[in-house]
Amino acid sequence: MSSETNGATERFAIGISFGNSSSSIARLNPEGKAEVIANEEGDRQIPTVLSYIEGEEYHGAQAKNQLIRNSQNTVAYFRDYLGKDFKSIDATPCHNSAHPQQHDDTVAFSIRDTTSETPSTVTVSEIATRHLRRLKQSASDYLGKEVNAAVITVPTDFNDAQREALIASANAAGLEVLQLIHEPVAAALAYDARPEAVVTDKLTVVADLGGTRSDATVIACRGGMYTILATAHDYELGGATLDKIVIDHFAKEFIKKHKTDPRENARGLAKLKLEGEATKRALSLGTNATLSIESLADGIDYGSTINRTRYELLSGKVFAQFTALIEQVVKKAGLDVLDIDEVIFAGGTSHTPKIAQLARNIFSEKTTILAPSTFTAAINPSELAPRGAAIQASLIQEFDKEDIEQSIHPMVTATPHLQNAIGVEVTSGDAVDFQALLHVETALPARRTAQFSAPKEGGDVLIRVCEGVREIKVTKPEPKPKEEKAEADEDDSDFSDSDEEEEEIREIVWKTEKPIAELAVKGVKAGSKVELMIHVDADLGLQITAREVGGQSAVRGAVEAPKA
Amino acid sequence: PALPSGWSAEKDFKAVGTLSGATQRNLEAVGPFFLAHARRKRHGRTFSEDERI
Numbered sequence: 001m002s003s004e005t006n007g008a009t010e011r012f013a014i015g016i017s018f019g020n021s022s023s024s025i026a027r028l029n030p031e032g033k034a035e036v037i038a039n040e041e042g043d044r045q046i047p048t049v050l051s052y053i054e055g056e057e058y059h060g061a062q063a064k065n066q067l068i069r070n071s072q073n074t075v076a077y078f079r080d081y082l083g084k085d086f087k088s089i090d091a092t093p094c095h096n097s098a099h100p101q102q103h104d105d106t107v108a109f110s111i112r113d114t115t116s117e118t119p120s121t122v123t124v125s126e127i128a129t130r131h132l133r134r135l136k137q138s139a140s141d142y143l144g145k146e147v148n149a150a151v152i153t154v155p156t157d158f159n160d161a162q163r164e165a166l167i168a169s170a171n172a173a174g175l176e177v178l179q180l181i182h183e184p185v186a187a188a189l190a191y192d193a194r195p196e197a198v199v200t201d202k203l204t205v206v207a208d209l210g211g212t213r214s215d216a217t218v219i220a221c222r223g224g225m226y227t228i229l230a231t232a233h234d235y236e237l238g239g240a241t242l243d244k245i246v247i248d249h250f251a252k253e254f255i256k257k258h259k260t261d262p263r264e265n266a267r268g269l270a271k272l273k274l275e276g277e278a279t280k281r282a283l284s285l286g287t288n289a290t291l292s293i294e295s296l297a298d299g300i301d302y303g304s305t306i307n308r309t310r311y312e313l314l315s316g317k318v319f320a321q322f323t324a325l326i327e328q329v330v331k332k333a334g335l336d337v338l339d340i341d342e343v344i345f346a347g348g349t350s351h352t353p354k355i356a357q358l359a360r361n362i363f364s365e366k367t368t369i370l371a372p373s374t375f376t377a378a379i380n381p382s383e384l385a386p387r388g389a390a391i392q393a394s395l396i397q398e399f400d401k402e403d404i405e406q407s408i409h410p411m412v413t414a415t416p417h418l419q420n421a422i423g424v425e426v427t428s429g430d431a432v433d434f435q436a437l438l439h440v441e442t443a444l445p446a447r448r449t450a451q452f453s454a455p456k457e458g459g460d461v462l463i464r465v466c467e468g469v470r471e472i473k474v475t476k477p478e479p480k481p482k483e484e485k486a487e488a489d490e491d492d493s494d495f496s497d498s499d500e501e502e503e504e505i506r507e508i509v510w511k512t513e514k515p516i517a518e519l520a521v522k523g524v525k526a527g528s529k530v531e532l533m534i535h536v537d538a539d540l541g542l543q544i545t546a547r548e549v550g551g552q553s554a555v556r557g558a559v560e561a562p563k564a
Numbered sequence: 565p566a567l568p569s570g571w572s573a574e575k576d577f578k579a580v581g582t583l584s585g586a587t588q589r590n591l592e593a594v595g596p597f598f599l600a601h602a603r604r605k606r607h608g609r610t611f612s613e614d615e616r617i
Contacts, residue, residue: 225592227589227590395599413591416586416587416588419583419584441589
């Protein structure tokens with residue numbers, strides 16, 4: 001091995017999720033499973049906080065504890081300030097820690113990070129570098145090998161300046177950034193990379209509920225490839241909003257007893273924030289939680305309990321805001337809740353059982369809600385992004401830098417996607433139904449194969465390949481819901497059961513829009529199946545092959561691309 | 565599949581239409597299936613060619 005930089009030296013990459021509130025590091029273990037690494041304090045969710053006392057640097061949970069006694073020299077919630085100018089940032093989350101300041105065209109903090117009495121101005125980029133350096137160190141210590149590269153997750157709305165600033169900060173921390181990937185896509189990958197997962201065509205909503213912000217994203221997953229259809233963000237909604245409810249509840253109780261408001265005193269508020277957050281977390285696991293703070297205000301110790309029912313009652317409005325964000329993004333994508341196949345809950349706030357339960361009520365029964373309280377095999381929502389990043393890191397760490405750059409180049413990612421679904425007409429009795437083979441928003445070129453059962457008596461079979469359009473049929477309650485039986489199909493069924501809660505029954509029906517081609521498979525044996533393969537080129541040309549399963553001869557043909 | 569009646573075509577295949585168009589979107593450059601897609605696209609290979617390698 002030579003000592004040349006990048007490329008020549010061996011790469012050792014991890015996945016990093018870098019959040020405003022907390023960050024995580026993950027790697028693929030020798031068994032090929034993604035695993036989140038705990039730092040030296042045993043934390044897997046490492047608070048994105050740095051604090052300085054007498055020139056000594058504290059990081060993570062230790063730094064977070066300094067918010068009480070040493071708030072002026074503690075920097076928190078800085079991820080979203082990277083690559084931004086001072087005017088465009090929202091400084092609210094930093095109210096109880098070091099305040100962001102304008103410094104040239106970037107954001108900086110004035111903190112005493114050395115033994116000298118005079119504070120120094122440290123840019124947000126430098127803070128991010130120090131934070132990433134500590135994360136890198138924790139991973140290296142754990143793995144016993146110097147980590148020198150990473151895949152880092154970013155929100156979907158990160159602009160180019162923010163991306164560049166993050167890459168520069170990481171490079172300064174001795175990390176080669178192999179790729180920046182989007183947080184919701186990392187979450188989807190973390191689920192799809194499980195050994196038991198089957199690659200299907202599906203529409204996924206990722207609800208990333210964080211500490212100071214929440215993001216919802218609709219992703220079309222087609223043949224294991226992801227396309228983002230819509231995103232929605234709420235920069236004020238997050239775990240901190242729920243913390244405040246807990247804090248206010250206890251503060252009111254305290255006032256009733258002792259006639260002083262602990263929130264008016266900075267240190268009292270800091271203590272309440274820290275403990276209130278811990279209490280809220282306990283309420284995600286148990287139905288009861290306690291809070292006890294020494295010398296909260298006026299030297300009075302305080303202890304109390306809260307149960308989950310009470311907490312859910314107080315938080316009802318905020319919970320509704322989370323579900324509204326999810327509904328909003330589905331609408332923004334031009335979709336109906338019936339179209340959604342799965343909802344992935346990611347981010348720390350997704351541990352809250354009630355939020356997933358409320359989401360359960362929005363979607364139909366066939367929609368999978370992937371959250372700890374609704375799905376037993378759910379992955380810890382806090383670990384989804386780092387796991388996805390670790391998986392991606394392991395996939396590309398062997399590549400040359402040039403290879404990675406070429407692969408993620410827009411030339412490759414900009415791809416035509418199908419406007420309508422392509423499928424075949426299926427007759428069951430008198431009714432003609434449409435079965436989708438390639439779904440809407442499938443990236444091209446694509447290929448799908450499916451088997452259809454031939455008529456019982458056998459004989460000649462006609463296959464009509466058509467374009468289909470999904471419609472929502474609304475039925476008034478009186479007629480009993482018609483049972484739609486899905487034929488054997490490799491893709492998941494497109495028929496959804498009716499919504500029981502609603503008065504009217506809403507269901508997805510397919511309408512054949514436009515015939516594309518007809519094929520005849522002759523002399524099919526009774527009870528056998530016909531296999532159909534459709535290949536769509538990037539220029540919308542088609543190649544279609546049909547044959548009887550086990551049969552020798554196949555019918556094939558091509559459909560030309562439409563003339564522009 | 566439906567039964568034909570008096571249906572015939574050359575080589576049992578008849579093209580009756582074309583696809584109605586596509587929307588240009590960005591794929592997320594993530595996951596094993598994307599990387600396979602990128603490899604095909606960069607080398608100009610088709611699915612079956614890719615499988616043979």
